[in-house]
Amino acid sequence: MRRAGAPKDIAEPIAFLADRNASGYITGQSIIAD
Numbered sequence: 001m002r003r004a005g006a007p008k009d010i011a012e013p014i015a016f017l018a019d020r021n022a023s024g025y026i027t028g029q030s031i032i033a034d
Contacts, residue, residue, distance in 0.1 A: 005033075 010033050017023050017031075 013031065013033070017026070
């Protein structure tokens, strides 16, 4: 990719996981963000 990650690159997945209505049924998952 040749670029450093920016906060906006991970903001949407974090917001999804923080929302109990959207991610309430997700358990025991590993989400890789490297």
